[in-house]
Structure formats: structure tokens, C-alpha cells
Amino acid sequence: MSPHAHEPPAPFGVEVDLLDTEEVDGVLDDVFVHGRRCRLLDESGAGPGPQWLLAELGDGRITGSCPGDRWRRSDGPGTAHLSAPSLDPGVDRWRILEVLVFSAHAQIRLGEAADTGWIAIDSTEEGPEWLRPRDRSFLLQGWTGDDHGRTLEGETPMAITREPSGNEAVLPAPWTVFSGRLRHRSGSDRAALESRGTWLTVREYWAADPDTGAVGVAFHRLTGVHNGTKPTGPEFDVGTGDQIEEG
Structure with missing residues (x-):
């Protein structure tokens, strides 16, 4: 072992547990064979969402x-040509690079060829405010305009959109074209950009290095795909670019 080996600090606020072979098989069976809700995710306490x-x-x-x-997957009718x-x-899990099955409160990750798997859920430990988990959202950017994205019919929401590369992608959510408007904050002359x-x-x-005190993101999990606002x-002032503090 290298004399300079470093054990990274554990992330605060999350529990990550290794799945056994039976649990990995159960996830694949639920999602890809029977097309039913992932039972292991529900059993983790993720709830009915x-x-x-x-x-x-x-x-x-x-x-x-x-x-x-029931699942609606991109390899099904109407979108299989884009998937x-x-x-x-049972025969081709060698194709797997990574599988993520996730909800608002938990995530299952299966690694290459589904040889290993993990489940991550929020822990109940308490700690300093500056180490609390933080929620972020990232825009799924397609070509702007209604001609480049559409929501498919059906009880379960799916959408097809054209990516900036020119390829079409199937998204597991209704499609909302990106737009923004100024929203003036009550009792203030500041305005934030409200994005849709x-x-x-x-x-x-986040985690803190016990030797240096450095703080950074040590782990993340996906929590959902959404459309709308x-x-x-955080929010930023459209004039200065400064972050608008709550309160």
C-alpha cells in the first residue's frame, strides 16, 4: 500500500449499503422483466412516490x-427506435455499464454488468448546518421551441426532445420548453429570474477533511425528473448576479 494513501472522509447525511446478489437480481427482475415497481426501493422507506x-x-x-x-420505459412502443x-x-447483463433506479428519497445503483449494487438513503444523523445535504436542479436542455420537443400520450409521462447535438432523446417526464421571466421580490427592489x-x-x-478542514461534495444521488418552474x-439577482439570501 502506498505510504501516501488517503481515506476520503465519509459524506454526511447519507447511508450507503451494499446489495447482495439476490437483491441485485430482484431489482433487474422488477424493472426489466416484469416492468413493475421496484420493491427494494419501496422497502427502503422511499414511500409511494x-x-x-x-x-x-x-x-x-x-x-x-x-x-x-407499472413502468413505462423508452424501449417500449412508440420510442423503441430511439432507445x-x-x-x-438472464442473458445480456454484460451490456450494463450503470443502472440507476431512484426516487425522491432513495437511489439504487448497479455497476458494470450488475456485478455489484448499492442503495443510498438519507440518514437521521444531526450535524452542523454547513454539512447539511443540498438539493440542486439541472436543466435538461434541448433545442428551444415547441417544434423540437413533445410530450407523448399515455397515462405515464414521457417526452421526446432533440438535444443540442441533433440526436433525439426520450425523457421520463413531460416536456417543458425552457423560458424565464423576471420575478420582483416583495418589499425589495431586487428581481430574480424565474426559470421554467x-x-x-x-x-x-458534503464531507469535511479532518486534517485540513476542507469541505466539499463527497457523494450525490439523483432524486427526480420534473417539469415546470x-x-x-438558489436565486440570483438579474442585475448583479449576486445570490439572493432567504429572509
Whole structure:
């Protein structure tokens, strides 16, 4: 072992547990074989809310949404031509680079070929304010204009949009074209940009190095795919670019 080996500090506010072989098989069976809600995610305490899928395969990507009992995946009718072919875990899990099955409160990650897997959930530990988890949202940017994105019909929301590269992508959420408007804050002469669009939300977990005191993001998990008004802060003054503090 290198004499300079460094063990990174553990992220605060999250528990990450290794899955056994039976649990990994169960996730693949639920999502890809039976197309039903991922039971392990629910059993983790994630609750009855929506689940989402992002599977990166060697020959493409499969996305999906499960707001109720059944999945709607991109390898299904109407979008299969824009998706990686369906995955049969019994014969071709070698195609898997990474599979993420996630909800607002938990995430399951399966690694390459599904040889290993982990589940991450919020912990109940208390700590300093500056180490608390933070929620972020990232714009899923397609070409601007209604001609480049559309929401598909069906009980479970899915959308097709054209990416800046020119490729078409299937998103597990209704499509909202990006737009912004000024929103003046009550009792202040400051104005923030209120953004609308289609968003990937992420929770960041921070850690502090015990030797140097340096603080940084040590872990993150996906928490959802949403459309409409930007679901997380912070807000910035459109005139100065300064962050607008709450209160």
C-alpha cells in the first residue's frame, strides 16, 4: 500500500449499503422483466412516490418512469427506435455499464454488468448546518421551441426532445420548453429570474477533511425528473448576479 494513501472522509447525511446478489437480481427482475415497481426501493422507506430509471448500456440508453405500479420505459412502443434494445438480465447483463433506479428519497445503483449494487438513503444523523445535504436542479436542455420537443400520450409521462447535438432523446417526464421571466421580490427592489423547463434534480452530500478542514461534495444521488418552474434554489439577482439570501 502506498505510504501516501488517503481515506476520503465519509459524506454526511447519507447511508450507503451494499446489495447482495439476490437483491441485485430482484431489482433487474422488477424493472426489466416484469416492468413493475421496484420493491427494494419501496422497502427502503422511499414511500409511494414516483420512481425513475436511467440505464446506461454499451449500446445505448434506456430511461423510464413509474408513477404507480407499472413502468413505462423508452424501449417500449412508440420510442423503441430511439432507445437501446430491451435488456434481458438472464442473458445480456454484460451490456450494463450503470443502472440507476431512484426516487425522491432513495437511489439504487448497479455497476458494470450488475456485478455489484448499492442503495443510498438519507440518514437521521444531526450535524452542523454547513454539512447539511443540498438539493440542486439541472436543466435538461434541448433545442428551444415547441417544434423540437413533445410530450407523448399515455397515462405515464414521457417526452421526446432533440438535444443540442441533433440526436433525439426520450425523457421520463413531460416536456417543458425552457423560458424565464423576471420575478420582483416583495418589499425589495431586487428581481430574480424565474426559470421554467425540464429538470433533473440531485441531492449533494458534503464531507469535511479532518486534517485540513476542507469541505466539499463527497457523494450525490439523483432524486427526480420534473417539469415546470425550477424546483430548487438558489436565486440570483438579474442585475448583479449576486445570490439572493432567504429572509
